[in-house]
Amino acid sequence: MATTLAKAADGTETPVAHAARIEHVSKSFPGPAGQQLVLDDISLDVAPGEFVTLLGASGCGKSTLLNLVAGLDRPSAGSITTDGRPALMFQEHALFPWLTAGKNVELALKLRGIAKTERRERAEELLELVRLKGAYGKRVHELSGGMRQRVAMARALAQDSRLLLMDEPFAALDAITRDVLHDELTRIWRETGLSVLFVTHNVREAVRLAQRVVLLSSRPGRIARQWTVGIPQPRRIEDSEVAELSREITEELRGEIRRHGQH
C-alpha cells in the first residue's frame, strides 16, 4: 500500500493527503415528525496515520457518521472519500461463531483475494500481532471478551485498509481488560501506522488514545470543538495530564448536554 491515490470525479487519480475526508456531510432519517436531522454539516479530515476520536453524548450521531464513512449507509448531503475501503470494528466482536478464531481472520483475507497457501501464515502472523498466538483453532465462544475483541482487531487488520473505524469497541469490556486493550491498540497503531477513527462516549478513553479529540453536539450532531492532544504516548488513563484535559472536555460536554434541557 505504498501509493495513496483516490479517484477524482473526472476519473484522474490524484495523490491524497488524508485517510478520510468528510465534507459538509448531513444525514437525516425519516422520523415521526417528518425528516429528522441527525448529522448537520460535518466536515472532518483524518490524516494518514492519525488517531482521531469522535466523542459525544447519546444522540449525537457518532455511530451514524462512522457507518457513513464505512460505506454501510449514504449521506443525505455532502461527500465522503476514503483511501480504499475502511475496516470497521463494532462494540460487539461480530466474529462469526461458525468459524474458529483463525478462520475468521482468514475469511477477511479470502474475501480480499489472498491465495489459499498464504492465508494460514498471514492469519497466524496477525493473531501473533494481537498476541493470541495459540488461539488459531479456538472457537469464538471459548475466548474471553478481551480475546474476542483482539481477534476482531486481527480480522480488521487482515483487510489491510489504511483506515480503521472503531465503534465503541471496548465499551462492553470490564475496566481492567479495557485498560489493557487501550495499551494494545496504541501499540498496534504505532507499529502499523494506520489511521484510526474511534467513536466513544468515554472522555478519558478519548483522551487516553487520541492525537485529536473531536466533540460532537447532539441532535443534530455538529462538530462542537476539537482538541489536539499533545501528551506523549504511551499514556495511562490515570495520568494527571489525561485527567486534566478530560476535565476540560467533560465540562464542555456537560455544557452541550445542558443546552438540551433548556427548551
Place this chain on the structure above:
Amino acid sequence: MASTDTSVDAPGKDGSDLAGLEAGLDALETVESGRTPLRTTLVQKVLPPVTAVALVLVIWQALVSFGIVDDATKLPAPADVWGEVRTAWLQGTLLDYIWTSVSRGLLGFLLALAIGTPLGLLVARVRFVRAAIGPILSGLQSLPSVAWVPPAVIWLGLNNSMMYAVILLGAVPSIANGLVSGVDQVPPLYLRAGRTLGATGLKGTWHIVMPAALPGYLAGLKQGWAFSWRSLMAAEIIASSPDLGVGLGQLLENGRNTSSMSMVFLAILLILVVGIAIDLLIFSPLERRVLRGRGLLVKG
C-alpha cells in the same frame, strides 16, 4: 499530582509488561470446557427413555396378563408381536420391508433437499418471490400430506413416482421454510460485519448468510425428514399394489386386511423405530455438532 509516574512507561519495558499482563488476563478468563464422562451421559440421557419404554411394556403386558383386555384381535400380547418380528426376520422379509420404505424415504428426502434448499434461499432473499409464494409455502405445511395421495395417484398412477411426488409435496415446504426462518434469524450484525469485509451479493450469501442460517436450516431438515416419512407412510398405506413391493405402510395395510393385530403392531412399531433411528443417527448428531461448535449447546 506529580506527573513523574509516566516515565515508568518506557516503550521497551511497556511492551514486555503488556504481553505478560495480557497472557495473565487470558488465562484468568478462559474457561476450559471438558466432555461429560460416559457414566453421567448414561445416567442422564440413556436411563430415562429406557425406563419409559420398559414402563410401557410392563403396562402392556399387565393389560394382557390380567385379562383387562383379553381380545387378541384388539391387543396382542408383547410376546405375539415379538413372535411376528422373529418370523419376519427368519423369513428374511423384515429387512426387506424396512429397506423398501427407508430407501424410498431417503431418496425422496434427498430430492426434497435439492428442491427445497434453492427454493428457500430464493424466498428468503428475493423480496418479490417472498411476497408471491412465502405465505403459500408456510400454509402448505399445515396441509396433511395424505391429501396429496389421491391427486398423485390420478396424475402418476400406482408407482414409485407417485410416492416420491407425495414425499416432495410434504417435505419441500418444511425444508424451504426452515431455511427461510434460519435466514430471517441471522443477526444483522453478521451481515454488516460481512459487508465491511467485502462479502456482498453471492459471496455474502455463501460465506455469511448460509453458515449463519445453518441451525434453522438443520431444524427444517429434521422436520422435513419427519414430513417425508409421514407422507411416504400415508402413500404406502393408501396406494398398495403388488408391483410396488411391500414397504412398512403396505405391511400395516396387509395386517389390517388379514385381521392380524400383531402384524399391525409390528408395522407401527417399525415405522416409529425407523423414524426415530434416522433422526437419532443422522439429524441429532449433525445438529449437536453445529450447535456445540458455536457454543449454543446448553449443558443440561
